[in-house]
Amino acid sequence: xxxxxxxxxxxxxxxxxxxxxxxxxxxxxxxxxxxxxxxxxxxxxxxxxxxxxxxxxxxxxxxxxxxxxxxxxxxxxxxxxxxxxxxxxxxxxxxxxxxxxxxxxxxxxxxxxxxxxxxxxxxxxxxxxxxxxxxxxxxxxxxxxxxxxxxxxxxxxxxxxxxxxxxxxxxxxxxxxxxxxxxxxxxxxxxxxxxxxxxxxxxxxxxxxxxxxxxxxxxxxxxxxxxxxxxxxxxxxxxxxxxxxxxxxxxxxxxxxxxxxxxxxxxxxxxxxxxxxxxxxxxxxxxxxxxxxxxxxxxxxxxxxxxxxxxxxxxxxxxxxxxxxxxxxxxxxxxxxxxxxxxxxxxxxxxxxxxxxxxxxxxxxxxxxxxxxxxxxxxxxxxxxxxxxxxxxxxxxxxxxxxxxxxxxxxxxxxxxxxxxxxxxxxxxxxxxxxxxxxxxxxxxxxxxxxxxxxxxxxxxxxxxxxxxxxxxxxxxxxxxxxxxxxxxxxxxxxxxxxxxxxxxxxxxxxxxxxxxxxxxxxxxxxxxxxxxxxxxxxxxxxxxxxxxxxxxxxxxxxxxxxxxxxxxxxxxxxxxxxxxxxxxxxxxxxxxxxxxxxxxxxxxxxxxxxxxxxxxxxxxxxxxxxxxxxxxxxxxxxxxxxxxxxxxxxxxxxxxxxxxxxxxxxxxxxxxxxxxxxxxxxxxxxxxxxxxxxxxxxxxxxxxxxxxxxxxxxxxxxxxxxxxxxxxxxxxxxxxxxxxxxxxxxxxxxxxxxxxxxxxxxxxxxxxxxxxxxxxxxxxxxxxxxxxxxxxxxxxxxxxxxxxxxxxxxxxxxxxxxxxxxxxxxxxxxxxxxxxxxxxxxxxxxxxxxxxxxxxxxxxxxxxxxxxxxxxxxxxxxxxxxxxxxxxxxxxxxxxx
Ligand code: ADP
Ligand code: MG
Ligand code: MG
Numbered sequence: 001x002x003x004x005x006x007x008x009x010x011x012x013x014x015x016x017x018x019x020x021x022x023x024x025x026x027x028x029x030x031x032x033x034x035x036x037x038x039x040x041x042x043x044x045x046x047x048x049x050x051x052x053x054x055x056x057x058x059x060x061x062x063x064x065x066x067x068x069x070x071x072x073x074x075x076x077x078x079x080x081x082x083x084x085x086x087x088x089x090x091x092x093x094x095x096x097x098x099x100x101x102x103x104x105x106x107x108x109x110x111x112x113x114x115x116x117x118x119x120x121x122x123x124x125x126x127x128x129x130x131x132x133x134x135x136x137x138x139x140x141x142x143x144x145x146x147x148x149x150x151x152x153x154x155x156x157x158x159x160x161x162x163x164x165x166x167x168x169x170x171x172x173x174x175x176x177x178x179x180x181x182x183x184x185x186x187x188x189x190x191x192x193x194x195x196x197x198x199x200x201x202x203x204x205x206x207x208x209x210x211x212x213x214x215x216x217x218x219x220x221x222x223x224x225x226x227x228x229x230x231x232x233x234x235x236x237x238x239x240x241x242x243x244x245x246x247x248x249x250x251x252x253x254x255x256x257x258x259x260x261x262x263x264x265x266x267x268x269x270x271x272x273x274x275x276x277x278x279x280x281x282x283x284x285x286x287x288x289x290x291x292x293x294x295x296x297x298x299x300x301x302x303x304x305x306x307x308x309x310x311x312x313x314x315x316x317x318x319x320x321x322x323x324x325x326x327x328x329x330x331x332x333x334x335x336x337x338x339x340x341x342x343x344x345x346x347x348x349x350x351x352x353x354x355x356x357x358x359x360x361x362x363x364x365x366x367x368x369x370x371x372x373x374x375x376x377x378x379x380x381x382x383x384x385x386x387x388x389x390x391x392x393x394x395x396x397x398x399x400x401x402x403x404x405x406x407x408x409x410x411x412x413x414x415x416x417x418x419x420x421x422x423x424x425x426x427x428x429x430x431x432x433x434x435x436x437x438x439x440x441x442x443x444x445x446x447x448x449x450x451x452x453x454x455x456x457x458x459x460x461x462x463x464x465x466x467x468x469x470x471x472x473x474x475x476x477x478x479x480x481x482x483x484x485x486x487x488x489x490x491x492x493x494x495x496x497x498x499x500x501x502x503x504x505x506x507x508x509x510x511x512x513x514x515x516x517x518x519x520x521x522x523x524x525x526x527x528x529x530x531x532x533x534x535x536x537x538x539x540x541x542x543x544x545x546x547x548x549x550x551x552x553x554x555x556x557x558x559x560x561x562x563x564x565x566x567x568x569x570x571x572x573x574x575x576x577x578x579x580x581x582x583x584x585x586x587x588x589x590x591x592x593x594x595x596x597x598x599x600x601x602x603x604x605x606x607x608x609x610x611x612x613x614x615x616x617x618x619x620x621x622x623x624x625x626x627x628x629x630x631x632x633x634x635x636x637x638x639x640x641x642x643x644x645x646x647x648x649x650x651x652x653x654x655x656x657x658x659x660x661x662x663x664x665x666x667x668x669x670x671x672x673x674x675x676x677x678x679x680x681x682x683x684x685x686x687x688x689x690x691x692x693x694x695x696x697x698x699x700x701x702x703x704x705x706x707x708x709x710x711x712x713x714x715x716x717x718x719x720x721x722x723x724x725x726x727x728x729x730x731x732x733x734x735x736x737x738x739x740x741x742x743x744x745x746x747x748x749x750x751x752x753x754x755x756x757x758x759x760x761x762x763x764x765x766x767x768x769x770x771x772x773x774x775x776x777x778x779x780x781x782x783x784x785x786x787x788x789x790x791x792x793x794x795x796x797x798x799x800x801x802x803x804x805x806x807x808x809x810x811x812x813x814x815x816x817x818x819x820x821x822x823x824x825x826x827x828x829x830x831x832x833x834x835x836x837x838x839x840x841x842x843x844x845x846x847x848x849x850x851x852x853x854x855x856x857x858x859x860x861x862x863x864x865x866x867x868x869x870x871x872x873x874x875x876x877x878x879x880x881x882x883x884x885x886x887x888x889x890x891x892x893x894x895x896x897x898x
Contacts, residue, residue, distance in 0.1 A: 005071075006027070008031045008045065015032075017032035024097075024100055024241075025098055025101065026098030029352055036330065038323060042075070043241055044073075051239070072242075076242075084207075095207070096240070096241040097241075099218075099239070100232075108147035109282075110143050110144055110147055111280065112140035113140060114207075117201070120134060121133075131175075131180060133177075134184060144206065145199070148209045148213040151191065163186075207242070215238065229453065249280045253341070255275050255276060255277045255309070255313065256341070257309065258275075259320065259324065260273060260334060260337075261328040265412075267359060267360030269367060275291060275309045281349065293308040296308045299311075319346050333382070357412060364382075383538065392874075395414065395512075396526075402523070405503075405509070405520050406498045408482055410514050411470035414513045415523070416436075416478070416510070418438040419436065420440050420496065420505050420508075421437045421440065421455070424451020427439045428453075439454075440459045440489060440496060441469070444460060444468050452473065456479070458480040458482075459481050467483070469482050535873075539567060543567070547883060548862070549570070549863060549864035550568060550879060552868065553844055555576075555578040556579070567872055568872045570628065574629060574630045582611075584611075587650060590647075592605055598689065604655075609693050616702070617704055620710065620714070626713065629715040636677055637683065679720060680720025680721075681720050682720065684730050685730065695716065699742075703749060713750075714749065715751065717753075719755075721756065724772060727773060731753050735753070752775055754773045754775030754777065756782075756844075757779065757828050758782035766831040775840035779845055784813055790812075795813070841862040848871070849868060849871025
């Protein structure tokens with residue numbers, strides 16, 4: 001008989017931590033904590049195999065499940081001395097979902113299950129607390145109606161607030177037992193009215209309803225969105241945990257809370273958390289009441305007036321500290337724990353690897369190595385390369401004067417500037433139109449995830465550091481200010497009001513996620529300093545681990561300096577056309593394009609030459625001693641054409657043409673498919689003067705810089721090569737220019753000439769092209785376009801449909817398509833190297849900064865990736881991780897650092 005149910009609690013467990021796949025993350029942690037002898041309310045886990053069976057068999061359960069559940073429930077009943085559904089001494093349970101990967105808030109938990117009109121009386125008698133019993137009962141009906149029956153939750157909130165205002169009550173704490181009893185009756189009427197069926201009275205029916213709802217929720221829209229954003233496969237399924245209830249809401253000697261073994265925001269090794277006296281778990285997370293601090297030190301630092309747990313319950317606090325130490329050393333990582341105190345006894349309800357900011361992730365990884373807990377290699381694997389973006393984000397210039405509108409909690413670091421929007425849909429709509437927005441909500445819920453993703457930053461007026469908004473924003477790397485209680489949001493009017501000042505949707509604000517401050521208008525920001533401290537240490541470890549080099553795509557001397565600061569080991573792509581768009585050059589460029597004959601074109605090019613040369617001088621100096629790959633002019637010339645009447649007049653004057661001639665010439669240059677038109681090396685072949693000028697600028701700049709004893713390593717790159725003969729024609733031209741510059745300056749510069757591989761034909765002919773080319777750089781943006789026959793400027797909307805329907809799994813312009821584009825790269829690399837053993841191979845394009853694509857590049861053994869300057873640290877870490885994963889790391893040391 002297959003085993004569908006695993007029991008835990010009372011110092012033993014049938015599962016262990018390494019059974020996440022079967023038991024889900026939450027389940028595995030409950031089993032592990034039980035096994036460790038920590039106080040865990042007993043319960044059992046229904047495995048993810050049941051979820052798989054459920055979806056494979058028209059939403060039905062495997063045979064044997066029912067008996068196993070009943071058997072496991074018996075064990076719980078024996079352990080706690082209560083019986084499920086018993087009229088005088090009823091056992092209540094929670095039904096909790098738990099997928100393999102933690103999906104906070106995605107799946108729904110039902111608490112206090114097992115209550116009905118009879119058992120509630122039993123609970124009231126046994127606890128001598130009718131108020132508590134009926135409060136639990138109404139919470140259960142509310143949750144069950146929402147999660148299991150799918151009814152409108154607001155209707156219940158309205159009934160409650162109606163009752164309170166009729167009685168003149170301010171808060172829920174004013175409600176007496178009879179008030180809750182009346183609420184329960186009205187809730188049940190509401191269920192009948194909304195659903196047409198009475199609320200289920202039978203505890204077993206309630207239990208199976210809740211179990212079914214957990215499995216159903218695996219396929220709800222929120223869960224699907226979360227999985228899509230986090231690349232979690234649908235096939236994993238969720239487990240269901242059924243567990244005896246413990247109550248944090250039975251009086252002043254009860255509490256519930258959340259704690260991190262280290263500060264999840266800074267990574268500091270201090271105990272960190274929040275708790276609420278006389279409350280049930282949901283209250284902390286939902287941000288309904290603002291929680292109190294765990295430690296006295298944190299309370300002092302925040303100057304909060306309400307006492308910390310350390311002060312109110314010192315013994316339990318000490319017990320929790322012991323558990324903190326044992327869980328962290330057991331799991332060898334920071335833990336995020338949920339606990340509840342029932343009448344002076346501490347219970348553990350969950351532990352999991354704590355979500356943390358990038359800053360904290362780096363500090364914690366480095367600290368754990370120093371403490372001898374993990375190895376350098378493990379530390380490298382602990383930090384998500386993509387999350388480093390957070391560290392590299394700009395912060396607000398400290399010198400700028402701040403006029404603070406309001407202050408909330410510093411929930412997720414980084415500065416964000418954007419226009420106010422009040423709904424997730426609006427955030428998504430405006431962001432896709434290119435606008436920077438700040439999502440402002442009273443509080444957020446899983447329905448808002450798409451909007452949080454689209455926003456630059458998130459501001460809430462309610463909730464703590466572990467509220468939904470705070471946790472999700474940290475995970476996404478969005479700056480977030482949470483619980484800014486002075487701000488009043490009016491969704492209907494589309495305004496927020498603070499201290500008498502009103503701002504409307506669309507007005508710009510700035511958030512400082514590190515201080516919790518909210519400022520009006522757009523504040524100046526400065527780039528992050530990533531060259532020192534723990535970040536530097538981790539990067540050093542990455543550098544000594546990886547063999548894949550990391551270069552940057554940089555077009556200007558200042559970009560080159562930024563890239564070098566981030567650790568770039570050269571420039572993999574310098575796009576010369578960007579220099580042409582500078583306002584003082586564009587007229588000369590246009591004159592060159594408009595020229596009637598070669599002589600006129602040369603005159604215009606002569607004017608451009610010194611400008612290009614000075615750019616290259618700057619770049620060579622910034623990258624002294626490192627290779628610089630310069631791509632000759634690539635885009636179709638008509639991209640530079642004048643548009644407005646003013647521009648046309650200006651060009652006509654400069655070129656000695658009439659305005660009509662300029663217009664006619666522009667019309668002549670129109671192409672119906674410019675992406676495949678007169679561009680790249682084709683320009684160099686038809687107008688050799690252009691490439692001659694560029695080559696001359698490169699070599700003259702190199703000679704000038706070399707004269708001041710700086711090592712220059714120019715690499716001239718030809719774009720859009722399809723045939724070897726194109727390459728040979730242009731290589732001859734470049735060599736000729738190099739020779740004459742050498743003659744003129746007396747400086748001998750060594751250089752290489754290579755090509756972009758961005759057309760399938762070039763990839764296939766790589767063996768032949770490598771006879772002439774010194775290097776290949778795979779231009780993966782264009783290679784993806786030309787391999788798929790897909791224009792990246794037009795593809796975004798239908799690619800989204802493709803992704804939703806699983807026709808493709810990810811956007812091939814973001815993550816390299818291994819099977820198609822990747823195959824061409826492999827073919828080209830193999831054929832190229834067969835001809836020329838020391839052929840240098842790299843990729844440039846968006847993929848150079850994408851960790852999954854970097855993994856591929858490392859696997860097939862290219863020499864380098866090149867990416868935008870801010871992605872360089874991401875690529876350095878991703879390259880190290882790729883090589884650790886492949887077991888080919890330069891220095892895969894496993895010994896501990898003492
Ligand atoms: P989530 O994944 O959203 O954290 P959980 O299953 O952990 O969902 O539960 C939600 C809240 O209910 C948490 O605060 C948790 O501690 C609390 N809770 C869950 N099970 C129990 C239980 N058996 N007794 C008391 N509180 C519980
Ligand atoms: Mg939880
Ligand atoms: Mg290209």
